[in-house]
Amino acid sequence: MNMLxxxxxxxxxxxxxxxxxxxVEAGFEVIDAGGLTIDLPACVETxxxxxxxxxxxxxxxxVMEQVVLVSRDRPRPIVLFTDEHDPAVMRQAxxxxxxxxxxxxxxxxxxxxxxxVAMARFESDQALKAQLQARDLQLAERKRxxxxxxxxxxxxxxxxxxxxxxxxxxxxxxxxxxVQVAEQIIAMQELLG
Amino acid sequence: MNTIPPVMPLAWVxxxxxxxxxxxxxxFMALSDCASVVVAATQGFxxxxxxxxxxxxxxxxxxxxxxxVSGELDAAHSLYGLIYAVHLGIGGGAASDMAxxxxxxxxxxxxxxxxxxxxxxxxxxxxxARLVHHNGARLTLAQTxxxxxxxxxxxxxxxxxxxxxxxxxxxxVVPPAQMVxxxxxxxxxxxxxxxxxxxxxxxxxxxxxxxxxxxIWPDHPEKVLGCAxxxxxxxxxxxxxxxxxxxxxxxxxxxxxxxRRSTAQLLSGTAYLNTPxxxxxxxxxxxxxxxxxxxxxxxxxxxxFDQGRCNLPYLSDxxxxxxxxxxxxxxxxDPDYLGVARQVQQLALYREAAQALGIPCAELAMRSSLxxxxxxxxxxxxxxxxxxxxxxxxxxxxxxxxxx
Numbered sequence: 001m002n003m004l005x006x007x008x009x010x011x012x013x014x015x016x017x018x019x020x021x022x023x024v025e026a027g028f029e030v031i032d033a034g035g036l037t038i039d040l041p042a043c044v045e046t047x048x049x050x051x052x053x054x055x056x057x058x059x060x061x062x063v064m065e066q067v068v069l070v071s072r073d074r075p076r077p078i079v080l081f082t083d084e085h086d087p088a089v090m091r092q093a094x095x096x097x098x099x100x101x102x103x104x105x106x107x108x109x110x111x112x113x114x115x116x117v118a119m120a121r122f123e124s125d126q127a128l129k130a131q132l133q134a135r136d137l138q139l140a141e142r143k144r145x146x147x148x149x150x151x152x153x154x155x156x157x158x159x160x161x162x163x164x165x166x167x168x169x170x171x172x173x174x175x176x177x178x179v180q181v182a183e184q185i186i187a188m189q190e191l192l193g
Numbered sequence: 194m195n196t197i198p199p200v201m202p203l204a205w206v207x208x209x210x211x212x213x214x215x216x217x218x219x220x221f222m223a224l225s226d227c228a229s230v231v232v233a234a235t236q237g238f239x240x241x242x243x244x245x246x247x248x249x250x251x252x253x254x255x256x257x258x259x260x261x262v263s264g265e266l267d268a269a270h271s272l273y274g275l276i277y278a279v280h281l282g283i284g285g286g287a288a289s290d291m292a293x294x295x296x297x298x299x300x301x302x303x304x305x306x307x308x309x310x311x312x313x314x315x316x317x318x319x320x321x322a323r324l325v326h327h328n329g330a331r332l333t334l335a336q337t338x339x340x341x342x343x344x345x346x347x348x349x350x351x352x353x354x355x356x357x358x359x360x361x362x363x364x365x366v367v368p369p370a371q372m373v374x375x376x377x378x379x380x381x382x383x384x385x386x387x388x389x390x391x392x393x394x395x396x397x398x399x400x401x402x403x404x405x406x407x408x409i410w411p412d413h414p415e416k417v418l419g420c421a422x423x424x425x426x427x428x429x430x431x432x433x434x435x436x437x438x439x440x441x442x443x444x445x446x447x448x449x450x451x452x453r454r455s456t457a458q459l460l461s462g463t464a465y466l467n468t469p470x471x472x473x474x475x476x477x478x479x480x481x482x483x484x485x486x487x488x489x490x491x492x493x494x495x496x497x498f499d500q501g502r503c504n505l506p507y508l509s510d511x512x513x514x515x516x517x518x519x520x521x522x523x524x525x526x527d528p529d530y531l532g533v534a535r536q537v538q539q540l541a542l543y544r545e546a547a548q549a550l551g552i553p554c555a556e557l558a559m560r561s562s563l564x565x566x567x568x569x570x571x572x573x574x575x576x577x578x579x580x581x582x583x584x585x586x587x588x589x590x591x592x593x594x595x596x597x
Contacts, residue, residue: 012252038335038367038380059368061255062338066366068285069339069523080259080285099259101285138215138245145237165452168236168445172455175462178237 004110005029007049011037011060019053022117037063041070044078051111052078052101053118064101076103081111089115141179148182151189212431216245219435220257220269223250223370223466225388225473226298226416227270228456229497231465233442242434250464253368254338255285261421262289267428268435270297271419277514278340280537283523290422293511293538295436295504295546297416297443301476301495302346302406303391305484306383307376311401316485318354321403325361334358335367335375335384342415345517346406347385352584353409353566359521359586376400387415388495389466389473394484396472401484407493409565412502414510425539432539436546443498444552453478501552506538509559509572516570516579522586530575 006028023030033043037060044067071078081100086108096119152163171181221227234246251257254275260266282288315324324330336343348358367375372384373394394400425432446456457474460466479494496503511534518524547554561571
């Protein structure tokens with residue numbers, strides 16, 4: 001069985017350097033596509049990789065889409081590695097932020113060691129995924145918005161819709177959320193009594 | 194004690210129409226036409242319907258697609274062409290049932306050429322066709338996704354000028370925010386993209402706008418609120434509430450020029466487009482400059498609402514993209530155009546949402562439009578329409594040769 005040839009696309013801030021070293025250490029042939037994503041189709045044509053690894057969040061993913069479409073009439077087209085191949089592996093990979101494109105026909109078992117290394121080495125943004133208690137937060141926010149709207153109606157002697165419009169315009173032109181402006185109105189009212 | 198005004202009735206929340214899933218992840222790409230989604234999520238338009246929307250900016254359409262299919266995103270600001278390509282299984286990933294909940298906007302994409310071509314006098318369609326056909330020039334023109342709207346607008350316009358988009362020029366994919374840099378570096382000669390990236394090229398003196406998408410098809414369908422069909426089947430109340438929130442935000446944006454201007458301000462923020470408001474605002478208000486010295490108030494500029502006319506997911510709008518996929522060989526066979534559109538376009542759900550807000554809905558599920566090449570599209574004969582074009586790639590077959 002031939003060793004798989006991996007093309008590594010490096011166009012985001014994630015540290016691909018360590019990933020490359022780890023894959024080479026694991027015995028894979030790794031080619032680093034450090035250039036411009038616009039040249040990706042030509043690069044794939046020249047390198048003829050079995051596997052292409054790319055950051056799930058890379059803008060270059062849309063360029064890979066072109067590569068996939070152009071290759072679809074070849075004897076062995078390039079396809080996105082999806083949960084049709086192996087649901088568990090794919091989900092893990094996506095969560096870790098790795099997307100893999102493979103030459104159709106490569107077995108998922110041969111891909112597993114590569115993705116294992118990639119998932120371990122790609123920096124993940126799990127911290128960002130911490131979920132807030134959205135429901136409680138939502139109710140609290142809504143009460144604050146209602147309160148600010150009421151204050152504004154009194155201060156400006158306007159109706160409900162006008163008060164909302166004033167608050168929204170203020171929020172949008174300051175690039176803020178509505179609830180932020182509501183907090184400011186309430187704070188100001190507390191200050192001025 | 195402060196008197197807290199009574200909270201609005203929570204009928205939607207407490208009744209049988211309460212969203213099954215109250216907190217939704219909504220994807221968007223950094224483009225001016227994501228505005229209604231961003232305004233809905235940040236300006237308190239979802240709470241009255243019992244929803245909290247978390248915005249998730251995406252860096253590629255392919256990534257957005259994968260997350261819609263996997264359920265990591267519940268719904269997203271999407272290309273019409275992307276939703277249909279996934280549904281039909283064209284491109285990366287297997288076919289997966291998709292849904293269009295509503296239209297998000299019409300118009301406001303554009304085809305632009307480089308300042309270098311401008312200096313050579315290639316400033317109109319005739320000069321471009323001459324350059325391509327007689328001067329042996331091989332131009333590289335970029336779009337944003339192989340089955341996306343911008344590829345379709347670019348191909349349609351080029352073909353209407355007698356230029357075959359797949360044979361006479363090279364067509365490449367470039368992410369929207371990178372277009373101007375590639376143009377400046379001479380790696381591409383032109384591109385088709387959504388705002389503000391065309392206005393940005395003009396403002397930086399790197400290119401000029403050759404044709405707006407509304408000159409190809411006035412009030413054409415553009416971005417949609419897309420989701421996996423599983424989402425709308427599993428959470429129909431959440432889906433309806435989401436459409437109501439975004440409809441209310443769309444109506445608000447168009448209520449006054451002040452609201453449009455503050456929308457531009459909001460979009461310019463680092464969390465959204467991260468681009469100067471000065472590049473976003475003019476075209477958002479219909480104030481166009483093409484970089485060739487022409488300035489006009491565009492009657493078919495970016496629209497989010499237009500009394501609901503932008504938002505009804507017409508069957509004919511969805512079908513049009515399938516006819517173009519067929520025309521350019523992306524689809525090798527004719528799909529059941531009407532049957533597929535009926536599955537994807539969530540007309541009934543949209544009508545419920547619009548009616549609850551008192552927004553008028555057209556009775557018909559098709560609309561009739563006249564396009565730049567003089568052809569009329571009304572959805573009545575998609576099979577014939579797909580075959581009606583002189584330039585196409587319908588019969589392109591795999592280049593497999595047997596023998597010599």
